[in-house]
Amino acid sequence: MGTRDWVLAFAATLLVTTLTAHAADKPCVELKTSGETEQEVVEQGNKVKRLVPIDKIVPGDEVVWTITAKNVCKTATDNMVIANPVPEHMTYVVGSAMGTGTDITFSVDGQEFKNAADLQVRAADGTMHVARPDDYRAVRWAYKASFAPGAIAFVRYRAVVK
Amino acid sequence: MTIARHVKNACLALIALSSVGALQSAFAVGTPAGTTINNQATVDYSVGGVPQNQLSAAVPFVVDRKVDLTVTEVSGNATLTTPGQNDVIATFRVTNNGNGSQGYQLSIVQDVGPGFVVFGHDDNLNVNNLRWFVDVNNNGTYDGPDNETNIGSLATDADGESRLVFVLADIPVGAGNNTYANVRLTAIAVATDGSTLTQSSALDDPNVEQIVFADAGRDRTESAADQYHVQSAALTITKTLQVISDPFNGGSNPKAIPGAVVQYRIRMINASTTTAATAVTVTDNIPANTTFVPGSIRLDAGIVTDANGFIAGPPARVVVDAGAVPPNNGTTDGQVDVTFQVTINN
Numbered sequence: 001m002g003t004r005d006w007v008l009a010f011a012a013t014l015l016v017t018t019l020t021a022h023a024a025d026k027p028c029v030e031l032k033t034s035g036e037t038e039q040e041v042v043e044q045g046n047k048v049k050r051l052v053p054i055d056k057i058v059p060g061d062e063v064v065w066t067i068t069a070k071n072v073c074k075t076a077t078d079n080m081v082i083a084n085p086v087p088e089h090m091t092y093v094v095g096s097a098m099g100t101g102t103d104i105t106f107s108v109d110g111q112e113f114k115n116a117a118d119l120q121v122r123a124a125d126g127t128m129h130v131a132r133p134d135d136y137r138a139v140r141w142a143y144k145a146s147f148a149p150g151a152i153a154f155v156r157y158r159a160v161v162k
Numbered sequence: 163m164t165i166a167r168h169v170k171n172a173c174l175a176l177i178a179l180s181s182v183g184a185l186q187s188a189f190a191v192g193t194p195a196g197t198t199i200n201n202q203a204t205v206d207y208s209v210g211g212v213p214q215n216q217l218s219a220a221v222p223f224v225v226d227r228k229v230d231l232t233v234t235e236v237s238g239n240a241t242l243t244t245p246g247q248n249d250v251i252a253t254f255r256v257t258n259n260g261n262g263s264q265g266y267q268l269s270i271v272q273d274v275g276p277g278f279v280v281f282g283h284d285d286n287l288n289v290n291n292l293r294w295f296v297d298v299n300n301n302g303t304y305d306g307p308d309n310e311t312n313i314g315s316l317a318t319d320a321d322g323e324s325r326l327v328f329v330l331a332d333i334p335v336g337a338g339n340n341t342y343a344n345v346r347l348t349a350i351a352v353a354t355d356g357s358t359l360t361q362s363s364a365l366d367d368p369n370v371e372q373i374v375f376a377d378a379g380r381d382r383t384e385s386a387a388d389q390y391h392v393q394s395a396a397l398t399i400t401k402t403l404q405v406i407s408d409p410f411n412g413g414s415n416p417k418a419i420p421g422a423v424v425q426y427r428i429r430m431i432n433a434s435t436t437t438a439a440t441a442v443t444v445t446d447n448i449p450a451n452t453t454f455v456p457g458s459i460r461l462d463a464g465i466v467t468d469a470n471g472f473i474a475g476p477p478a479r480v481v482v483d484a485g486a487v488p489p490n491n492g493t494t495d496g497q498v499d500v501t502f503q504v505t506i507n508n
Contacts, residue, residue: 031219033203055366056374057199058228059192059261067203067219077214080207087201089193089225147207161225162193 028073029080029147035063059161062093068154071147080143082155085110090159092136099155102141110137194318195227195262196371223368229351229359230259230376231266233386236326240281240342240391244437246335248291251304252388254347257324258316260376265356266313266349270294270329273344273387280344280389287341289331289390294347297326304328315354331390339394339434348385351377395439397487400429401446406503420508423455425501432487432496439487444500448478452504459502461485471502 036051043050051064067084071077082099086092094116097104105113108121108131119131141155193199200222207214236253243250258264270292275285296310297303313325329345352359359382362372375382407413408422416422428446432439448454459471461482471482482500490496 027217028209028214029205029207029217031203031205031217033201033219033221035201035221035223053366054223054368056226056362056372057223057366058195058226058374058376060228065201065203067205069205073209075209077207077209078211079213080205082203082205084201084203087199089197089199161199 026073028071028075028077030070030072031082032068032070033084034066034068036066037061038064057161062158062160063090064156064158066154066156068152069147070152071149074149076149077147080147082141082143083138084140084157085138086136086159089162091133091162092139093158093160094133094136096158097139097141097155098157099141100153101145102143102155104155105140105142106131106136107138107140108135113138113140192228192261192318193225195225195260197225198222199225223366224371225261226362226366226372226374227262228260228374228376229262229264229361229382231264231349231351231382231384232257232259232377233347233349233384235386235388237388240283240389242391242393243333245333245337245392245394248332249330250289250333250390252329252331252345252390254327254329254386254388255324256313256316256327256347256349258318259323260351261318263315263317263354264359265315265352265354267352267356268294268296268312268327269348269350271346271348272331273346275342275344278344278387280342280387281391283342283389283391285342285344285389287334287337287343287390287392289333289343289345291332292329292345293331294327294329297328300325302326304330312356313349314356329388333390333392337392337394339392339396339437341392341394343390343392344387345390346385346387348383351382393434393437395437395487395489396433397439397442398431398433400431402427402429418506420506422506423503424452424506425458425503428500430484430487430498430500432489434489434496435491436489438489440485442484442487442498444480444482444484446480446500446502448475448480448504451507453507454478454480455503455505460500462499 035054037054038049039052040047041050067082069082106116106119107113108119120128121131121135122128139157200220202218202220204216204218206216234255236255241252256266272288273285278285295308296313298310316323316325327347329347359373361375377384404425405416405418406423406425408416408419428444454472456468459466459480461484466482471480473479473481480502484498484500487498488494488496
């Protein structure tokens with residue numbers, strides 16, 4: 001390897017390091033995931049359902065997952081996509097995904113995302129069937145609009161402990 | 163820039179791989195207690211058209227221990243038995259419906275009625291010598307007494323999640339027909355080392371496996387009742403006599419005068435529609451002033467020899483082993499007659 005090659009290689013390394021450091025130092029989005037359960041509580045004499053922090057969790061319990069994203073930069077962010085693999089040992093509650101201003105798609109293999117109506121799964125015998133709750137592997141929310149500085153938004157879905 | 167994108171794609175590929183791999187494990191019953199469930203969300207975005215590094219946020223929690231059990235009576239019916247029968251078996255099943263292995267402390271009580279209706283009948287009998295045994299080898303049949311009176315550990319898989327418990331009782335000899343004795347098996351979930359379980363009262367610690375009682379009543383205790391239904395033969399005996407002949411009239415309107423032959427009939431009627439009376443023996447002394455007619459003993463139409471049915475005494479008497487009196491169930495008439503004859507002494 002000649003001197004010129006050394007310089008090039010060094011320059012390339014430097015470039016990568018700088019970019020990575022830049023992006024890592026100043027992420028423009030703060031992401032937070034929280035799990036809660038829905039419980040019936042009495043407020044002013046009426047029974048209402050409220051989300052409360054996760055208490056003890058056993059098989060069969062339903063968890064409401066909320067993922068909150070906040071733009072903490074002084075510039076707008078675009079093309080924001082939140083993704084959440086359905087956790088291991090949990091089953092997605094079909095129809096529970098919501099997110100204002102997002103296109104919600106799902107995946108049965110963790111790679112290809114489609115609308116819920118288009119989710120098809122190939123059974124062991126080769127036939128295709130509509131995805132069942134256990135087939136949902138991941139949920140993805142794609143924001144249609146950009147995020148202004150300081151904007152905050154959340155997406156949500158439910159899953160049951162197997 | 164291009165290299166940075168490649169790095170990002172590589173990260174994505176790793177995440178995709180790990181999530182697909184994780185999806186392939188499956189559990190027949192609930193997720194085992196102590197399992198950590200980790201939720202990792204990610205976000206991709208751009209600033210000024212430039213894609214930024216992916217961010218992720220993870221929230222783990224530990225699945226708590228669900229203590230849930232059922233105790234069921236297996237047959238769905240009362241256990242039919244008869245007076246004096248020993249080691250009569252009532253069978254129960256204890257099932258672990260939780261998400262971790264548990265032991266079970268067992269105990270048995272019998273109801274002291276009235277006021278305890280099981281299978282439509284109130285308790286009105288107490289049985290003796292109540293014992294219970296666990297089907298330790300899980301073969302579904304009672305193999306004789308052993309020392310296991312508690313269940314050490316039931317797993318959560320389909321093969322190991324339940325165990326039969328055999329309750330044995332001795333039925334009093336004096337138990338009447340259609341009497342009922344209730345027995346109840348209670349199982350209390352304990353740790354597999356036999357120690358007591360305490361439900362965690364503290365708030366959830368997402369990093370610690372805590373204990374939740376999820377059975378009916380949320381007290382880790384379940385029970386079920388079975389019933390011994392005693393069916394006894396109910397014998398009534400009537401004795402009648404008929405003058406067969408006398409020395410003057412022969413068989414035509416004979417009178418009970420000295421020298422006359424008199425036939426006694428002992429009729430046993432079993433009122434039970436289900437249960438035969440067994441080992442029935444008829445004993446009847448020959449009345450004073452009469453003499454047994456040799457060869458006259460009959461069991462229904464069958465001849466009973468004097469050697470098998472007459473004892474010269476004193477007292478002279480007829481002793482017939484009548485065997486069984488069948489139930490009156492439409493197939494058998496529930497009736498057996500023993501007859502013999504005497505002559506009135508001159």
